[in-house]
Amino acid sequence: MGFLQDAPQLSHPYRDDRLLIALLDRVFPSKRRIALDADLDALADYAQMAFERNSRSTRRKPVLTQWDAWGRRVDRVELTRAWQEGPQLTTRHAILASGHENHEHARLEEFARAYVYHVASEFYTCPLAMTDGAATALKVSGNPSLIDRALPHFLSRDAHNLWLSGQWMIENHGGSDIGNTETTAKQDKDGQWRLYGRKWFSSAVVGEAALALARPEGAGQGAAALALFYVETMDGANRMPQLIIDRLKDKLGTHELPTAEIHLDGLPAWPLGELAHGVRQVAPMLNITRTWNAIGAVASMARAISLARDYALRRQAFGRLLIEQPLHAQTLADMQAEFEAAFALAFEVAHLLGRVEQNQATLQETASLRLLTPLAKLWTGKMAVSLCSEALECFGGAGYIEDTGLPQLLRDAQVYAIWEGTTNVLSLDSLRALTGHDSFAALRMVITGWLSKSHNTQASFAVHAALDATATHLDTRKVERNVLEAGARGIATTLARCAAAALMARQATWSSSRGDERPAAALRRFLGHDLLRLSDINGEDTRLLLE
Template sequence: MAATTHTVSNQVPPLVDYDVFAADRALTDAVERHLAPELLAGARDELGELGRSAGSAQVQRWGAQANEYPPKLRTHDRYGHRIDEVEFHPAWHRLLGHAVTAGLTDAWGRPGGHVRRAAGFLVWTQPEGGHGCPLSMTHAAVPALRTDPVLAAEWEPRLTSWVYEEGLRPPAQKAGVLFGMGMTEKQGGSDVRANTTRAEPLSADGEYLLTGHKWFCSAPMSDGFLVLAQAPGGLTCFLLPRVLPDGTRNAFAIQRLKDKLGNRSNASSEVEFDGTWARRVGDEGRGVRTIIEMVAATRLDCVLGSAALMRQAVAQAIHHCTYRSAFGGVLIEKPLMRNVLADLALESEAATVLALRLAAAYDADTETERAFLRIAVPTAKYWVTKRCTPLAGEALECLGGNGYVEESGMPRLLREAPLNSIWEGSGNVQALDVLRALQREPQALNAFLQEVGRARGADHRLDGAIKDMLTELADLNGIEARARRLVERMALVLQGSLLVRWAPPEVADAFCASRLGGDWGSAFGTLPHSMDLASIVERARPVAP
């Protein structure tokens, strides 16, 4: 009976075997814009190879498998010895290994390195986001370690290596290593100054024994960790290796793995230290200042991770609507669906353009660009990661009931979406950090205003939004209670200024009309109908030009 009655029709072919990089016009334009001409050919080759791999059926299977078979904790071996190891599905190692060998932990000091890495990170984490966590922390550990030239000389070549070696061994015996981070404790959360983990100095200079806990310690199978603990001189940063130089295991008891909403391929753990050996990074009492550059870099990766998820969700939605027919026509040709898709595409492009602009500022590394990053990173982290969840939900809805089924991959995107708004400081933490910069670092605001001002006069709606923002910035009384609104306005003005300068006219026009001009509803799909919505959707369609 099934052979004659079960006819499959009007089903969408899978979005597979395509070049994730080449099909992303916003991203390819950003790479060409921010890289020097002599670097472009090599970058295109690298990113094209990565993009074709990311779009392959094989890598998409790896992403599904890594989440379907999450990591498992083994605290003891068969004889009762404490081993504290986490076992991952082979797909996890394949994803992580491919990323490392593509240079996604190597950006510092490499010409155009941050833009190339940012684009690669945005491409490669689309099929699976969880393994981006150890990639991000390994990359971000470099600036923190550079506060101690001896530690940097020892560890940086391994952190930036393009060689992936799984398993716990003495770091000196490995060609490449991965790093994690442990800051949060259960009594303090984001308030790391409330940490109680103790660090007792040993006779050897710079060596300590740590006693305490970490409520969140990501990627516990990494080779080393940057952690915060209370030394005699105050809160201090430490480098804690999993394996000691003599080959024995450091005291690092994994109490359990977190059972998370999403990000299930990645092991997030609770760990206990009991006489755990570590080396001091930076001076005693300056732990937050030492680790802040690492936090800034991981916050940028939160922006990149959300931009990647947005792009994949939009690509899936547009692909589905290109092939699916309903009510007498293809969905993508229906005016209301086209409005939804165009609105989603605007949000995705604005996130991508902003993320790559931040990466370019890291590459430039001038005083002005460093000041710009001080305020632009928490601003972008606040807004882009906040927009990710509603976008993922709306993109899922474009697939109808099919989008609510696990096989579509959309539920995994939706579960992953809230993550980056929480990690490395929630929305309130980001907003308060922006206020801190506004009040204490006038050069940061000046750099931000200079960047935004480059587009002044190009669009009246942007000019009006800049004026409103300046009015709000002039009155800092009671500003904490309205910090979110201010930071949202700053983010939208920054995105608008970048799109007016660099995006196609139809994209910039629609963004300014909706996000800055006041003609925007509370849900996606409320763009002014007079906009060139078809061109916006076509630009975002996941097909290489």
Template sequence: MTDTPFEYGAYEEGRHVNYWRLDPALRAEAQRVYPPDEFAWAKSRLDEFGELVGDTIADNADVVDDNGPELHTYDRDGHVQNVVEYHPAQYENDRLTYESGIVADAFDPPAGRKEPLGLVHTLTMQLILSYVDTGFVCPVSMTAGAALVLRNHDTDGELDDYFESLTSRSHESLIEGAMFLTEKQGGSDVGAVETVAEPVETESADGDQSTEPLPADTDGGAVQTRTYELTGEKWFCSNIDAEGTLALARRPGAPDGTAGLSLFLVPNRTRDGELNDQLYRRLKDKLGTISVPTGEVEFDGAEAYLVGEPERGFKYMTTMLNWERITNAVGAVGIVGRALLESKIKAANRDAFGNPVQEHPLMKRDLFEMTVEYEAALAFSMEAGKWLDRYERDHDDDEAYRLMRTLTPIAKYRTARMAVDTASYAMEIQGGNGYVADFVTHRLYRDAQVLPIWEGTSNILALDLLRTFEREAAHERLFPYIDSLLSSVEHPLFDDLVDAVTDELESLKRALATLAEADDEYAQHEAKRLADYVFDVVTASLLLSNARRELDASNDARKAVVAQWFVEQTLGDSRGRSITDGEALPLQYFDAVVRHASLDADAF
């Protein structure tokens, strides 16, 4: 926090700045969710990365958006080569980003530490990177996700060479990850996967030939063969040329549905250096996220290596899905953060009717609301990331697992839609320039549109939330968790707000009990409303807890204003649309909330 409000008018645009330093809310949330010793080490690294992203990587991202990757499926003689050509600016961004430790730090101790950092560190760096290129965050995220899957499920170490390359600190030895789930006939219905996996003939110790893969040994032994040939089509393949691609396929005789799926690693080139038997048919002509090549892949006996035990592929892939959904959320938050920054700068610099736009009451309210919404999305997404990080540190932590499973689909669902709406309004604040490709809001809006689609649509996510309550009894951890947040807020300044959230918590409990007794059709009908309700109650509790912490630390009531506005606007009495109450917090506390000036609690 700063005693002096930020002078956003000092900037021409949200470029050639340090995004870490310009985002006090992000710094505070990172400090809250990192283990203390890790944050003490990481904060200087995050500061360096914020500077790098705001300068060189941001400039390169604009170049790449105009010069996206090109696919050369065939060479001049008509032979398949499956080459994706990138602009040199993308290669530079790759090198700068990966060698900053965005993936490696979470799996390998960086210099000066004995232990790796948690996945919260990777998420925070990805959020900063999303300020300039959410498309590029996709391969970065999938590289970390593929490494996480191999660390958790490649129990016999057969794929250690791929894990080491996915987590390399050197750009020259690094490989990227990918996840090919979608098939044309299935879409979100993963159980409809038609790709088949045939075992490759292997030679036993006595010289006998065998093509029969054995099921997983009940005593924990390995299957007889781990090499297969995949045949089938994958329809929406982001980071198409990755060497660490994970794909689902069905072995001969495996049951239908997700229960019959196995997980395989499919490289671009096999271990003997030969081009794999697959065809990159074409790249999609996408609206946004130009920096990541997304296309169609046809497996034609492609060499693939079984990950873990057969017929457990969908379970293994959920490790990556949970990770990707949270990274989708922090990516959305990064877009909101950049859109907000561009809006603040424009409103401070643009005059209308004799005054800067930010001085007009309607714009004060708009920027105030955008700031509160950003901090709400930030708090919820970082909280979801915290619980995933805790679970990945200790898979026996039942509280971490159930809270991660509850918060993850909600975070992805709410922040994705928020990014689209905020990017759209940021274009409006820019005026006509916001609709022109020369200005970054144009790209923010195009990139944001994929976020509600990636890693599960809003309906799929809402149904996943229902499953966490029905099958995993997630409410048994959720409600005590919310109670603990509210109990930490005891202070006269917050009594009315805590009472309002407590009342809503009781209503949420009744709503969940109603759905538990209802038939499936009604429960599904109300699933998204339930997700919204959980988001609002949890976020209100988090913001109040943050406000109390800041009040205790510095007697600063800025976050108290943020919490009050969120609670009143989302959970409060809306009779008269609040027009009749005569209150105008955005006019009273604009500098404190929008420009991050400190606010003495005695003045609140």
């Protein structure tokens, strides 16, 4: 028989992940490490098993059955095998519950578990993210009856007791501009609130609960008049009849995740708090889900690089292994450096979130989290698409063949730049934080603190030079709001890269003291790619190009 090519093999997603192990070695308390290691080992074992299982079978999609054989409306969704296994894995390894424990490393524990599990979960982590966000929003609301009702289910360590929560915000007019929300909330004669309307993009429709934006009857127009409501979707084993699933979305990627168009015809609902300012009540939820998004993005990057590196050790071309080809090795090293930067920023946001929630953070760290969360989400989301695309190229034609399972990496990665706010939406959100508060000064102080734990003068000089340039850019354009907004992507990306470089420098110093020079090499490579991404905006050119 002629030429046969070995398929790439997946290295152990925990024991072979030097970045995650080094991070935990540096910051995680040893007394809690044994239990965490056991969970991460088990989740990584599952990830390897799922990878091998998927390589032997065709990936499936969820199936919606709207009517039973006798004409009854059932709206039953048949889930994939990985989704059926999700509740047991989630509760057995405390993926959600660990994030709500009362210590400053709780979020780091949670997101380490989520990172190892994510790709194997087939985006079961999407409803986990929304459930986590719903639990956080409920706690912030201070609504005792809803907290007592839902939180024990959302954070359960028993699969039979676990509830998932959806997030129902987007309607037919689409996207992030939710001020035109048409779903209405009406009180019946018994005082029960009920929701009426249509939600156009509802992930986790298979969950048992959701948080939904609606306009109370008689309220004014605009986003400020919206209220946030808690709903339950199941009546025992049956779906609530007032919740109708119109169809499942046919998406570019995340095929295993059932995303639905639904309409609500009097679904019972309970307000979280005041019957207004619902968008403000959603904010704690978005901070959580955006962090999940960033962790998912770096998990997808980790998978793509792991497979590309393994393949480079198996594939021979022109008489040598790919790993021995100078240009291919250079490409992999560049990918690795960018990935390590994204990893550092995403996990710092996760760790900082836990410190802020437990009142362990400084005032500057707390202010910085407001800015770092959208920065991490938008930057890692864009990078995941670019890096997964590059990884597929490393496989040549095999990267374009569905049977290899590789194209799914790129299709799935595209969602990170869209969910929970697109790159433009989050760039403008970051700009508001920069121009409306002292967030830039706080972020600079925090970054300086990270650099103070490093002995790398090259990194310190490069980061401060880029921050100086950003400060000048912001200061000279204060009166040119349109120009400032047009360049918001470049500002956000520059700040994300500055923060990541400082974090890499801190980790490199710690690792070097223990004889590991690889993080320092990644830092040098990342700095060589430059930190500045500021843009000189020419409005006239923009107008001409769009005519």
